[in-house]
Amino acid sequence: MILNDMLDSIREAEKIAIVTHVSPDGDGIGCVTALYKAMNKLRKDVSIFIDDDIPEIYRFVPYTDKITKPFDISVDLLIAVDCADSDRMGKAKELLRKVPKSINIDHHISNTLYATMNYVDTNAASSSEIVYQLIKILGIDLDQEIAECLYVGVVTDTGHFMYGSTTSFTHEVAGDLINNGASVDKISNIIFHNIKYEKLKLIGRVIDNMELYFGGKVAYMEISKEDFLKTNTKLEDVENIINYGRDIDSVEIAIMLVEKDDFVKGSLRSKKYVDVNKLAKEFGGGGHVRASGFLVKGSINDVKEKILDLIKSEVDE
Numbered sequence: 046m047i048l049n050d051m052l053d054s055i056r057e058a059e060k061i062a063i064v065t066h067v068s069p070d071g072d073g074i075g076c077v078t079a080l081y082k083a084m085n086k087l088r089k090d091v092s093i094f095i096d097d098d099i100p101e102i103y104r105f106v107p108y109t110d111k112i113t114k115p116f117d118i119s120v121d122l123l124i125a126v127d128c129a130d131s132d133r134m135g136k137a138k139e140l141l142r143k144v145p146k147s148i149n150i151d152h153h154i155s156n157t158l159y160a161t162m163n164y165v166d167t168n169a170a171s172s173s174e175i176v177y178q179l180i181k182i183l184g185i186d187l188d189q190e191i192a193e194c195l196y197v198g199v200v201t202d203t204g205h206f207m208y209g210s211t212t213s214f215t216h217e218v219a220g221d222l223i224n225n226g227a228s229v230d231k232i233s234n235i236i237f238h239n240i241k242y243e244k245l246k247l248i249g250r251v252i253d254n255m256e257l258y259f260g261g262k263v264a265y266m267e268i269s270k271e272d273f274l275k276t277n278t279k280l281e282d283v284e285n286i287i288n289y290g291r292d293i294d295s296v297e298i299a300i301m302l303v304e305k306d307d308f309v310k311g312s313l314r315s316k317k318y319v320d321v322n323k324l325a326k327e328f329g330g331g332g333h334v335r336a337s338g339f340l341v342k343g344s345i346n347d348v349k350e351k352i353l354d355l356i357k358s359e360v361d362e
Contacts, residue, residue, distance in 0.1 A: 051162050054146050058122035060090045062140055065126050066133035067097040075198025076126035076176045078108040083185045092118060096135025100281035105235055106197055107190040122146050125160060127172040129153035129331050150175050154322055155331025170210040173198025177218050189226030196227035205237060209335060247276040251286055258353060262360045264290030266301040267345050280305060287312045297360055300352060302345050309348045311339045319359045327355055
């Protein structure tokens with residue numbers, strides 16, 4: 046049984062590396078930091094790797110100071126969390142070839158089952174929900190630090206409990222994390238009510254240039270390198286901007302394309318009936334039915350033309 050194999054592998058391992066995806070979000074960061082503390086409680090030698098910078102908004106999370114860029118290391122076990130495929134790990138992917146055992150913990154429907162042990166629960170609202178259960182099964186006591194790490198993951202991946210993926214179990218988990226010291230007020234204020242002036246200017250530019258297609262059912266937004274320069278913002282500042290398009294009353298699908306070096310980073314959101322995971326797969330990406338993304342080489346104009354053409358058949362004019 047996969048779960049028993051995972052538990053045995055964790056208990057037997059002495060050196061463990063924990064990784065999550067590039068462009069890290071609250072769920073990935075919450076998972077790796079919670080696991081770092083939990084594995085330390087089991088007296089493991091633990092390293093955390095993320096092949097990207099930690100967004101400023103998440104640097105308050107306990108143990109983010111322990112996160113480093115991937116480097117060549119000999120470990121007994123690799124735990125990857127919230128990574129739908131191994132490419133999302135960046136350079137940390139190289140560790141998969143070297144470790145004798147690996148565990149893949151995730152909730153994305155597009156997960157490629159790349160590890161030696163794969164525990165993927167697509168009904169979970171966040172990977173933090175799964176990590177919460179794993180920590181409990183291992184008999185590790187929750188403390189305030191673990192609770193705050195996991196609460197960050199849960200609250201961000203559920204959109205403050207507003208997304209359709211939120212379940213009664215999600216609220217049970219959140220309640221237990223609060224009972225163990227997670228500060229709702231502190232975390233909510235830092236993540237949801239703490240916007241920088243520069244990001245506000247970026248949002249203004251994006252909204253000004255937003256376009257509606259197919260009878261107002263598709264909201265299209267883009268962010269160029271020039272937009273970042275003009276507003277003194279960074280890639281991490283684009284988080285949640287897509288929601289302004291999705292929240293328009295007539296919109297079913299929101300698209301946001303962002304220039305990133307020679308690539309285009311795409312984000313897709315839908316409300317009721319369009320499977321954006323299927324659309325993201327056309328560009329080598331994936332995620333969830335209502336929220337997905339991709340990274341593809343090319344120009345914004347080319348990607349825009351292709352994705353609008355694909356979406357045409359998904360919406361009724």
